[in-house]
Amino acid sequence: MKKNKIEVRTPINSQNSCGHCCCNEHTHEAPVHSSNFKLYLPAIISFIMLVIGMAIDYFDAIPFFKGYMRLAWYIIAYLPVGLPVLKEGWESIKKGNFFTEFFLMGVATIGAFGIGEYPEGVAVMVFYAVGELFQSAAVQRARGSIKALLDLRPDQALVLRDHNFIPVSPEEVEIGETIQVRVGEKVPLDGILHSTKGSYNTAALTGESKPDTLKKGDAIYAGSINLDHVIEIETTKVFKDSSIARILDMVQNATARKSKTELFIRKFAKVYTPIVTYLAIALTFLPYFFVKDYVFQDWLYRALIFLVISCPCALVISIPLGYFGGLGAASRNGILFKGASFLDTMTKVNTVVMDKTGTVTKGVFKIKDLIKDQIFTEDEFMNYLIAIETQSTHPIAKAILAYTTIEKQYQATDVEEIAGKGLKGRVNGKTVLVGNKSLMDFHQIEVPKETDTIIESIVMMAIDGKFAGYVTIADELKTDALEAISKMRNAGIETIIMLSGDKDTITQQVANQLGLDWAKGGLLPEDKLKEVEKLKKQPNTKIAFVGDGINDAPVLALSDVGIAMGGLGSDVAIETADVIIQNDQPSKIATAIQIGNSTRRIVWQNIVLAFGVKLIVLAMGAGGLASMWEAVFADVGVALLAILNAVRLQKMQWD
Known part of the structure; x- marks a missing residue:
């Protein structure tokens, strides 16, 4: 769908029945x-x-x-x-x-x-x-x-074809093609940065005036302005699905x-x-x-x-x-309302229900603690662990593989997955088990009692039948998460609740850190829906649900106001929501209420x-x-x- 001209119709300019x-x-x-x-x-x-x-x-x-x-x-x-x-x-x-x-x-x-x-x-x-x-x-x-925002709509894209960068309409660029963006130009399509690093003005997209610094492999969004040097980007979306096109449509x-x-x-x-x-x-x-x-x-x-x-x-x-x-005013602050009606509804909200991962936490798992047997150095322990986890696609495995303090030296063979428990394989001629406590119990490996009290996700490892140690994996709170809760209270929100698909112990820990009214974890999408349905039956309750994942889409649609985290949120969540927080900052929820x-x-x-x-x-x-x-x-x-x-x-x- 090609759009040569983007025109915004305002309520003031629109013809209506009153005839004034x-x-x-x-x-x-x-x-x-x-x-x-x-x-x-x-x-x-x-x-x-x-x-x-x-x-x-x-x-x-x-x-x-x-x-x-x-x-x-x-x-x-x-x-x-x-x-x-x-x-x-x-x-x-x-x-x-x-x-x-x-x-x-x-x-x-x-x-x-x-x-x-x-x-x-x-x-x-x-x-x-x-x-x-x-x-x-x-x-x-x-x-x-x-x-x-309208001015950010790029006029052309320099795409690599036949060993030359040629100017074409952004609508003509396909997924996987390489585009070039010069200094001062707008990024025409969403993609992955191929250049080493760069600095970008994302103010119109996120409301943040501070330039955003990205490195090779990071996602970059259409509408950002290149501030540093000539960069190359591999496109990940066609123009009609890009962030800037989606924003224009919402506006x-x-x-x-x-x-x-x-x-x-x-x-x-x-x-x-x-x-x-x-x-x-x-x-x-x-x-x-x-x-x-x-x-x-x-x-x-x-x-x-x-x-x-x-x-x-x-x-x-x-x-x-x-x-x-x-x-x-909302768009200038990185918040997109999908209609004036939601400015009104936002003023009546008295209950905010939030997802956890990607909403108040960064959604990026990292190794928090590393506890090992003294016979191994940290590098040796991590090399065994990484060698096995290289064979896994689990999100926790990605967190382990992102551990960058060592050079990856060991190779794993004969790796097999044990459903619901973990992995088993051979590394340096030794049998290595990596997984949860059930895996250790299944192989009759004795584990320290202290692991029973750990709330975070835990990955244990045994080598040749002996317990070698474990790492804990945890998500981090967003830097403004505590500030967001305080601002929402000041804005008149009476009840703040967390509903998460993560295990209940972790959900409760995060809820306690933030001082929420109550929380519940281990929920499937239909469970979240039932909880919100119960809340909606309570008299004089107006609910805003805040989420970012595909699993949040049903609840976003059910709530009085659905708020999606637009930076990293799924397309389904963004399309379903009524309000989009462009920069993923939960503190903007209170700002949206104040603007309303x-x-x-x-x-x-x-x-x-x-x-x-x-x-x-x-x-x-x-x-x-x-x-x-x-x-x-x-x-x-x-x-x-x-x-x-x-x-x-x-x-x-x-x-």
Whole structure:
């Protein structure tokens, strides 16, 4: 699937049923830059003419500035900002959608001209245009973090073919081919580093500003920027499956998925707009039957003010912008939400359930302790052990083979696997047994009693029928694991639980180290599922599950919020999850919660601000206590305040 152009649709730009200006694509297709003078020109012309006209009116500077000349001046001032709105209103009416913001603004401003309030009619449109420019600038700013991801999409890859590196589209490179990346260029596909070492900027992928240093054989991800020297990479994924393509797809999907608050406001606006239109009509004509000194022009003016005030622009603009800002802030911190709805759900989570390996531990097994018989040196002992384990594919064997303090000298022959127990073979003419206590018992080898109390995985070895020693294998806690638990507690998480497929003794040890509420080990995927199902039945429990493996996918799907470790996590887990932690740091879980809380708080601040001010000024307008200027503030002014409030998300820092 070839994508020549990646385009992000934001909630602000998307067409929706409410039909307001802030929801139509025409409004923000061109980014607002200080150098793009044409975008500002209509508002500047109208504003200058408005100020000049009002000054002439106030000082009566030009005697003949009256009648048709005054009307013509203000019409010319109105047209640069008013025509685009009237045009959009007419297009909406032709489609059968009468009750749009364009309709409200058009009726109110034309009505203002009809009753001789020319400056106020122009002012409404000028400030509306200024509001649109502010909105566009805010959208672009909110897009900044996500746009950084889009900019990482590589344009080409230098692939080795016929003994030369030739430029091709990343989509055309196959798995196993060798690509070259020069200094300052983006890595186009996921792969394994063939060069000795290098330093890479992975900030847009992980949120980490510190360069990442990799050595030969390490995995390197598409979107990283090469900082050192020319490198060569063997590709391990085609472009559509690479990390950067997956992120781009997630970002595109995220901007299309609305929160419940956002969906409610859009439905509300669809009902609200015709209601206020009919109320404005009633406000114009009904007083005729109840007011003795009824003056049509006065009540029409109040109705026009009512229409301007009633525009729900502040809500329709600022709420999607708030959520989009939250998505952008999260991506800047190495966290990808697959939709605004999960920003909302994250704020309700009170229980976090975590996997162990790869989530709070590094998932890399290492030799922790080595205990041997005194007749062997450490090198001799490890050579016997490594010679046998070379024949095994078990993860623990890999940990033993990674022991790099010795040169591997011995060779094993006649190696056989004893199911569930270990290996048996010949090394240097001696019979060597390597495995667990069951293997030793089976061959009637006496082992020290101290081994019964060891919690970690243990690998024992016997040579020619005598116990030779053992090594313990342990996973390591991630450097920020303890910090992650502390931050989650501070973020309001009441219960933190660990469910692991590792043996229960190890799971309990890790849980105790971290200070978790409870833990359970030795679980199959279906066992984890049952445990989470039990938790979900408890009243007022909202669960976030954090995992990284294929076996975690069912629980990630079941939980209220599924969080996957995106760096080393399986593709299945990442596709199933709702939130992706790009750099595998568990402390980012608390950051995700904090960003969700900040976003929701700002959205509700905007809702209260918009409704509060509008209700007050609506009442004043209906009672004849507010002029068109107050109406302008209640509409455009509140919208600008709400936008500025939403933009604050881009400056916030989360520890």
